[in-house]
Structure formats: C-alpha cells, structure tokens
Amino acid sequence: MNRREFTRGLAIATIASGARCFAQTAADAVLEVDAESAGMPVAADFTGLSYESAQLANPQFFSAGNQPLIQLFRDLSPHGVLRLGGGSSDFTTYSDAPPAGPPPFEVFGPDTSKTVKAGTITTSAALENLRAFLDAVNWRCLYGLNLARGTKQNAIREAAAAQRILGPRLMALQIGNEPDSFRKRYRPATYAPADFMQEWNEFHSAIAAAVPQAKFAGPDISNKLAYFQAFAAQAAQYPDVILLTAHAYAMGPAQSPNATLDKLLSDDPSVQTQPEKSLDAILAAAKTAHLPYRMCEGNSCWDGGEPGVSDTLASALWCGDFMLHLAQKEVAGVNMHGGNGYYTPIAGAPSTGFTRRPEYFGMQLAQHFAGCTLLRSTLRTSNPKLTAYAARCGRALRLAVFNKSTDAAAVALPALFTGRLRHAEKIVLTGPAFDSKEAALSPASPMPARLRRLEIPAHSAILYKVEI
Numbered sequence: 001m002n003r004r005e006f007t008r009g010l011a012i013a014t015i016a017s018g019a020r021c022f023a024q025t026a027a028d029a030v031l032e033v034d035a036e037s038a039g040m041p042v043a044a045d046f047t048g049l050s051y052e053s054a055q056l057a058n059p060q061f062f063s064a065g066n067q068p069l070i071q072l073f074r075d076l077s078p079h080g081v082l083r084l085g086g087g088s089s090d091f092t093t094y095s096d097a098p099p100a101g102p103p104p105f106e107v108f109g110p111d112t113s114k115t116v117k118a119g120t121i122t123t124s125a126a127l128e129n130l131r132a133f134l135d136a137v138n139w140r141c142l143y144g145l146n147l148a149r150g151t152k153q154n155a156i157r158e159a160a161a162a163q164r165i166l167g168p169r170l171m172a173l174q175i176g177n178e179p180d181s182f183r184k185r186y187r188p189a190t191y192a193p194a195d196f197m198q199e200w201n202e203f204h205s206a207i208a209a210a211v212p213q214a215k216f217a218g219p220d221i222s223n224k225l226a227y228f229q230a231f232a233a234q235a236a237q238y239p240d241v242i243l244l245t246a247h248a249y250a251m252g253p254a255q256s257p258n259a260t261l262d263k264l265l266s267d268d269p270s271v272q273t274q275p276e277k278s279l280d281a282i283l284a285a286a287k288t289a290h291l292p293y294r295m296c297e298g299n300s301c302w303d304g305g306e307p308g309v310s311d312t313l314a315s316a317l318w319c320g321d322f323m324l325h326l327a328q329k330e331v332a333g334v335n336m337h338g339g340n341g342y343y344t345p346i347a348g349a350p351s352t353g354f355t356r357r358p359e360y361f362g363m364q365l366a367q368h369f370a371g372c373t374l375l376r377s378t379l380r381t382s383n384p385k386l387t388a389y390a391a392r393c394g395r396a397l398r399l400a401v402f403n404k405s406t407d408a409a410a411v412a413l414p415a416l417f418t419g420r421l422r423h424a425e426k427i428v429l430t431g432p433a434f435d436s437k438e439a440a441l442s443p444a445s446p447m448p449a450r451l452r453r454l455e456i457p458a459h460s461a462i463l464y465k466v467e468i
Contacts, residue, residue, distance in 0.1 A: 027412035029381030037376035048081035048335035052109035054088035054120040063129035073137040083335040085144030087111030094158035106349040109339030127165040140171040147176030148186040172217035180224035193230035217243035232285035245296040252302030259306040292332035305343030313431035313439045319362035321402045324389040358439035399464040403456040422467040430460035
C-alpha cells in the first residue's frame with residue numbers, strides 16, 4: 001500500500017468512525033479538566049528541528065532554492081526553531097572565503113562514532129543561504145559554536161558572521177555541544193563543571209566583547225545535571241543569556257537490545273537519559289535562574305535511531321505524547337534531531353526528494369497546541385498507555401488523546417467539552433500497526449456537537465477540536 005492509498009483509506013475510516021454510535025460500554029477513562037486553572041502557555045515557536053552543524057558544509061541544503069524542504073518546514077510549524085549543533089559542531093570551522101569545490105555531502109547526520117566529521121567548513125555563503133531559508137519558513141535559529149576543539153578567534157569570527165547575516169533570525173548562540181561529555185574525549189579525566197564554566201566564560205567574554213548584541217543559550221548538556229546546574233547558577237549574572245538548553249533521548253544507543261518498541265511505548269512519557277526527577281531538577285534550576293528551558297536536541301534512540309522502532313508509527317505516538325508532556329511541564333520548546341538516520345522526522349536529500357517519516361506526523365499533531373494554553377487535567381484510567389492533554393485557544397478548545405495500547409479505548413469527556421458547541425471536529429493519527437512505517441494524519445472530520453465520550457482506536461491518537 002502506498003502513502004496516498006493509505007491516507008485516503010484513513011480519511012474514509014475516520015469519517016465513518018465519527019458518524020457511528022459509540023459502543024454502549026463503560027468508558028475506559030474519565031477526563032477531568034480544571035477549566036478555571038491559569039494553565040501553561042505553549043510558545044508559538046514550541047516546535048523545532050535539530051540538525052548537525054556540519055550540514056552547513058553544503059550551502060545548498062538550507063537555502064531558498066530547496067523548495068521541497070521549505071514546504072515541509074512550513075507544514076510543520078509557521079513559527080519554529082531550527083537548532084544547528086550536535087557532535088559535528090566539535091569539528092566544524094568557519095571561513096569568510098567562498099566554498100572551495102563541491103560540498104562533501106548532500107545530507108549530514110546524525111553524528112555517530114562512525115561519522116567522518118573532519119574538514120567540514122561553514123562559510124559566509126552558507127550563512128547567507130541559511131538566512132534566506134529561515135526567511136522563507138519564518139523560523140529562527142539556535143546556533144552552535146565549537147568549544148570542544150575550536151578556538152576563541154574562530155568562534156568570534158563565526159559569531160560575528162552569524163549575528164550580521166542571520167540578524168533577527170538568530171535566536172541565540174550556544175558555546176559547545178554536550179560539554180558534560182568532554183571528559184576523557186577532549187579534556188582530561190579530571191574535567192568537571194567548574195572547568196567547563198571557566199572555558200565557557202572565557203569564550204563568552206571574548207564573543208560578547210566583539211559582538212555586543214549577541215544573545216546566548218546553554219549549556220546544551222547530554223545528561224549530567226551538575227553541568228546544567230552550574231551553568232544555570234551563573235547564567236543569572238549575564239543579561240545576554242536568554243535560554244537554558246539540554247538534550248533528551250528516550251533510549252540508546254542504537255543496536256542496543258534494550259532499544260525496543262515496548263520500551264519506547266512504556267507508560268512513562270519521560271525519557272531514560274532525562275528521567276522525571278532529572279527533568280524536575282532541570283526545571284527547578286531554570287526557575288531559580290529565571291530563564292526558560294528548551295529541550296534543544298532529542299529523539300527516540302541516540303546514535304542515529306533504531307530501525308523498526310525509530311521509523312515507525314510507534315515513534316509518531318511517542319513523539320506527540322512526549323512533546324505535549326514537556327509542554328505540560330512548562331518546557332519552552334522541543335527540537336527533534338534529524339538529517340539522516342532512522343529517527344529523522346524528514347528524510348531524503350535534494351537530489352532524491354524528501355519524505356515525511358512517521359515522527360513528523362506526531363510533531364504535527366502536537367503543533368496544534370502551539371500558542372494555546374494548556375489546562376490542568378487528569379485522566380482517570382487503569383490503562384497506563386492512555387494519556388490526554390487539554391488546552392484553550394481563545395474561544396476554541398483542543399484535546400489530544402494518545403492510545404499506545406493494542407486495544408481501543410473510550411474516554412468520557414468533561415462538561416467543558418460536552419456543552420453547547422458551535423463546531424466540533426477530529427483529526428486522527430494512526431497507521432496499520434505499531435511497527436508500521438506508514439503513518440498519517442487524517443483530514444479534519446466533523447463530529448457530533450454534544451459528544452459525551454471519545455473513542456480512540458488502538459495504536460492511534462485523536463486531536464479533538466471544538467469551538468464554544
């Protein structure tokens with residue numbers, strides 16, 4: 001079955017399910033929503049993508065000429081954030097000179113231990129093209145600089161060029177990628193948070209002196225909390241630090257016997273490398289520093305993703321659920337890492353064309369909550385693989401329910417969603433099976449205006465939208 005046939009079949013099935021009566025059995029879950037709660041605003045630029053810095057060695061990738069990629073970014077979010085960094089940023093250099101010869105590749109990343117990273121050069125031409133791309137998609141950029149193996153002089157030149165060329169499209173500069181992993185790799189075994197902060201401060205002072213209008217984010221850690229807490233403790237003294245960042249992957253590495261569908265679809269939407277207690281500690285540090293926190297790199301399985309897991313419907317359900325879970329925790333935004341590999345939301349290259357992987361559709365579903373205000377809600381159920389999120393968007397309401405189990409479920413709706421409504425519709429995210437590499441979002445289909453409960457098919461998610 002090709003994607004067009006699958007999408008058409010999904011649309012027909014969705015309309016049919018909206019028209020039929022629900023089974024006369026007890027609901028599997030009861031949703032309770034506090035309509036008076038202040039709620040948690042979801043930023044308009046909550047949704048984002050992350051790519052390797054080395055991708056800029058091909059100036060034509062992020063350019064106004066890459067129209068297919070521009071359209072995919074636009075379809076994902078009208079106001080997103082592109083983060084450039086990753087492990088390859090430890091090897092990139094900057095040059096004002098024009099590119100010498102053809103680019104070394106079409107698409108780079110994700111970075112793995114086997115990736116050849118040496119010799120990747122970012123040029124002013126690449127930044128000019130990047131600016132045109134960002135203008136075309138109306139996104140901003142979180143831009144990484146080389147701390148691990150770079151020099152202050154090169155970082156100053158690159159930061160100045162990025163500020164001059166990207167202008168208002170530059171959200172912030174990040175100095176270093178995963179500094180908590182420098183120890184025994186780029187630094188001595190004794191390397192500690194205090195050593196990182198000394199290095200960061202030296203780079204920051206030099207860049208800020210040369211580029212006084214620059215804004216900064218960090219520390220862009222992998223998973224070691226002490227580095228994040230040390231950065232957050234000092235960040236408050238710098239008015240040009242506007243954002244705290246860290247990475248989060250659900251599991252890994254790829255090829256690990258523990259990187260399975262079952263693990264990805266576990267009942268805990270938090271992640272292995274950033275468990276709930278770590279996320280709470282990160283958010284506590286961010287609150288103390290009076291700064292927002294953004295998950296600037298993450299995905300289902302680090303080291304490129306796991307085939308049969310990271311490129312399936314399961315990853316779409318996990319991703320949508322994970323993004324809204326972070327939004328509910330008041331995380332400022334999420335950047336899913338990609339480029340190549342099994343977990344990338346957008347796969348392909350300019351010469352062969354681009355395709356949307358299942359995860360892309362999970363991101364699209366979560367994007368419906370951008371600019372809305374999440375309401376405090378509780379889903380009372382014995383099914384740990386059933387989750388729900390409610391939000392108010394002006395006079396409209398949004399409800400997303402994720403069913404990561406093998407059985408259909410019915411959710412009883414609160415009075416807020418069952419009163420006199422002007423309009424109601426639903427969008428369904430599903431596919432043939434959890435391990436299917438086919439997934440799609442259905443077109444919006446009308447629903448009864450006084451629906452008392454919502455039926456969620458197995459291995460699917462439903463976005464229920466109402467106007468009041």
